[in-house]
Amino acid sequence: MKISKSKYERIDAVSKITGLILLAIAIDNVAKGNIFTALALFGLGGLIGIIPVFIETDTSA
Numbered sequence: 001m002k003i004s005k006s007k008y009e010r011i012d013a014v015s016k017i018t019g020l021i022l023l024a025i026a027i028d029n030v031a032k033g034n035i036f037t038a039l040a041l042f043g044l045g046g047l048i049g050i051i052p053v054f055i056e057t058d059t060s061a
Helices: 005-032 035-049
Strands: none
Touching: 005 035
8 A cells, every 4th residue: 555655753752652552551551460461452552553664755756
């Protein structure tokens, strides 16, 4: 999928913020003792964080 540079930057920023939010929630779950929920949230945050790697930017124009 090719998108413009500005849209790529927006998607990159949103994915990083979402990943950090999921990380904070996962750390809170570890403190409460919900280890499996925390592992699932860590994994989901990692998957969301690597989404921009698979997006190509349109360098023409």
